[in-house]
Amino acid sequence: MLPHTDTITDDQMAGKQSASAFVFLLFFLSVGISISVHAQKTWCVAKPSSSLATLLKNINFACSQVDCGCLQQGGACATPANVFNHASVAMNLYYQSKGRNTWNCEFENSGLVTVSDPSYGGCPYV
Secondary structure, three states, X not given: OOOOOOOOOHHHHHHHHHHHHXXXXXXXXXXXXXXXXXXXXOEEEEOOOOOHHHHHHHHHHHHHHOOOHHHOOOOOOOOOOOHHHHHHHHHHHHHHHOOOXXXXXXXXXXXXXXXXXXXXXXXOOO
C-alpha cells in the first residue's frame, strides 16, 4: 500500500504563487526606495581645476535649460559674484532638474557630484 500524500489544489498553488510574487515585488520596491533616497542627497558642483572658459560655457548652457534667476543681481545666489560659484549653482540647477543622474553633471569633465551640501549663506542648493 502506498502512503497517503496530500494533494495541492490549483487554488492553493495560485495562492502560493501570488504570495511569492508579492514578496518579490515588495523587495524590489524597497530597494528602489532606498536608491531614490540616496539619489536625493547629491549635488553637482564645478571642479576647482576647471578653466574660466569652461565654467562660462557651463553657465551659458545650464542657464539656457533651467531658470538661473537666483544668480541675477539681488538673487539668493548672486554673491559671491564669481564665475566658480555661479557655475556651481547653474550646474547644480541643471543636474537637479534632469533627475540627478551622474551624466547630467559631466559638463565636459568639469562637474563633480558631491554628497556634501554645498549651500552657503542664503543660497540653498536644492
